[in-house]
Amino acid sequence: MTDPQTNALAELEAATSVLSSLAWLATLQKGPQRAQTVSTMVAQAERVNKLLAASERFGNGPPRRRRVSRWRLAMPTDPPAGE
Numbered sequence: 791m792t793d794p795q796t797n798a799l800a801e802l803e804a805a806t807s808v809l810s811s812l813a814w815l816a817t818l819q820k821g822p823q824r825a826q827t828v829s830t831m832v833a834q835a836e837r838v839n840k841l842l843a844a845s846e847r848f849g850n851g852p853p854r855r856r857r858v859s860r861w862r863l864a865m866p867t868d869p870p871a872g873e
């Protein structure tokens with residue numbers, strides 16, 4: 791049995807792959823076929839967004855910025871002038 795975190799990441803990877811393939815396919819098509827592919831892309835993009843939100847809940851989101859302590863902000867970074 792797979793854990794939910796691995797499952798969410800696998801689904802996200804598959805969904806982004808499908809979205810990429812649809813985008814490539816849309817560049818080759820014209821007219822009504824292209825419109826249908828683009829509408830499918832919109833639905834797939836929404837699915838990717840939902841899966842991305844789910845993976846962020848597991849802690850797989852983009853790296854968070856580290857906070858800088860006030861002490862480090864107060865420390866001078868350049869030596870005093872004249873030295």
